[in-house]
Every structure is written in C-alpha cells, then in structure tokens.
Amino acid sequence: MSSEPLKIETLSEAKYRNDIKIQAFRASECKKLHRLADKLEQCRKGKRCRLLACSICLRRFRLNYLKEHLPVWTKLIKQCPVHYISAINRVPVDVNVDTLGDFKKWFEQCLKQYGFDKIPLVGGVDYSWNYENGRNYICQHFHFLVSVYDRKPLMECLKKSFFRDSTVSRPVYPKILKSYSDLRKALNYTIPAYFEKRYRYLAKKRHYTKHYPLSDKQGRELYLFLSSNTPQDLMIIHDISQKGGD
Ligand SMILES: [Zn+2]
Numbered sequence: 001m002s003s004e005p006l007k008i009e010t011l012s013e014a015k016y017r018n019d020i021k022i023q024a025f026r027a028s029e030c031k032k033l034h035r036l037a038d039k040l041e042q043c044r045k046g047k048r049c050r051l052l053a054c055s056i057c058l059r060r061f062r063l064n065y066l067k068e069h070l071p072v073w074t075k076l077i078k079q080c081p082v083h084y085i086s087a088i089n090r091v092p093v094d095v096n097v098d099t100l101g102d103f104k105k106w107f108e109q110c111l112k113q114y115g116f117d118k119i120p121l122v123g124g125v126d127y128s129w130n131y132e133n134g135r136n137y138i139c140q141h142f143h144f145l146v147s148v149y150d151r152k153p154l155m156e157c158l159k160k161s162f163f164r165d166s167t168v169s170r171p172v173y174p175k176i177l178k179s180y181s182d183l184r185k186a187l188n189y190t191i192p193a194y195f196e197k198r199y200r201y202l203a204k205k206r207h208y209t210k211h212y213p214l215s216d217k218q219g220r221e222l223y224l225f226l227s228s229n230t231p232q233d234l235m236i237i238h239d240i241s242q243k244g245g246d
Pocket residue numbers: 040043048049050051054055056057
C-alpha cells in the first residue's frame with residue numbers, strides 16, 4: 001500500500017480559484033451573481049457558505065469524501081473487482097430547464113431499469129464547456145466507481161443511455177482498478193475540484209481533447225446554473241453496507 005500523500009488542491013489554490021470567480025461575478029450585471037460573489041467573500045471558518053461555486057467548500061467536501069470512501073473501497077476491492085467508469089451525456093445542458101438534481105435522477109432511472117440500482121457505486125457529476133464541430137455547449141458527465149464481477153451487462157445498460165455520436169466514439173469509458181494507488185486516483189477524480197473547458201478535435205481519425213480554464217463568461221453561465229447547489233449535490237452513492245462495506 002502506498003503511503004504517498006494524495007495530491008489534492010491546496011487551500012491557497014482553492015482561494016485563488018475563488019478570487020477569479022468573484023472577479024468574474026462582480027464584472028457582470030446580474031444581481032444573482034453579485035450575491036454569489038458576496039457569499040464566496042464572506043465564507044469563513046465556522047461560517048462556511050457550503051456552495052458548489054465556492055472552491056474552498058468544494059475542497060472541504062472532497063477531503064471528507066475521500067476520507068470516508070477510500071477505506072470502504074479499499075476493503076471492497078479485495079473482495080470484488082472495482083471499475084472506474086466515465087459516462088458522457090451527449091445532450092447539451094439547457095440551463096433554463098435542466099438541473100443537477102434531475103440529471104442524477106435520470107441516471108438512477110437508467111440504472112434501475114436494468115436492475116443496477118443496488119450495485120456498490122460511488123461517484124459524482126462533472127460539467128465541462130465543450131467545443132467541438134463548431135458547436136459549444138455545457139456537457140454533463142458522470143465519473144464513478146462500481147464493484148461488479150462482470151462489467152459487460154452494466155456497460156450494455158449504460159450504452160443505451162449514454163449513446164455515441166459523430167463526436168464521441170466512446171461515451172462510456174471503463175477501466176479496471178488494479179491497485180490501491182489506482183483506486184485513490186480514480187476516487188479523487190470522481191468529484192472534480194473545478195470545471196473546465198474542453199476542446200475536442202479529430203486528427204488522423206483519432207479524437208483528442210485539450211483542456212483550458214473556463215473563460216469569465218463561461219464561468220458566469222455555469223455557476224449561475226449551479227448557484228443553488230452544494231458540493232454534496234454532485235455526489236451519487238449507493239448503499240453498500242450489504243456488501244463488505246463494514
Ligand atoms: Zn464556501
């Protein structure tokens with residue numbers, strides 16, 4: 001077992017990310033964004049704002065999440081194979097209609113339809129601003145860990161909801177986790193520390209992705225959409241107490 005500390009964002013990185021967001025929110029005409037900037041500025045020890053837009057509160061949530069789930073999954077991986085799965089939804093987010101809560105409900109429905117609602121699973125939602133084929137939109141993804149002996153039926157189930165199109169050849173991407181170090185890295189990845197812009201392009205018949213920070217405008221639109229959400233809202237979890245969780 002590796003004792004190397006897990007690399008997660010530092011408090012000063014989180015503060016820096018908040019400063020950038022506060023500046024971007026303040027530069028807008030939107031009152032809601034100004035209120036969000038106030039809350040981020042007033043976030044203090046003992047009086048946390050608990051907003052998803054706040055990188056400090058998100059970091060605190062991520063630290064607790066890792067502390068709570070890493071031991072559970074470390075036990076689980078000794079009993080049953082653990083897979084990391086990332087699933088990309090091809091339908092652009094409509095910020096006027098969609099919500100983070102509805103996306104999670106839809107995902108649970110997808111799993112339930114094929115009887116996968118009781119499998120050990122933990123993970124979260126990630127948002128990115130995708131640029132591809134001349135279009136740009138907010139895209140929602142799931143990144144999660146599951147423990148199953150045979151992942152094929154689960155993959156079949158997921159592919160029915162996370163379908164492929166001309167831009168993405170593998171909307172559902174699985175990876176078996178072989179070591180404790182794999183497990184830590186994957187779990188850390190399931191709840192993102194920040195959202196980013198992804199530029200996808202095709203070169204020599206292969207898809208590539210470049211990653212960039214969100215522009216102020218993109219950040220404003222995304223955090224306005226998520227303004228009432230908490231870091232906890234990103235998480236999806238199944239009760240695994242029935243299966244080696246203790
Ligand atoms: Zn906060």
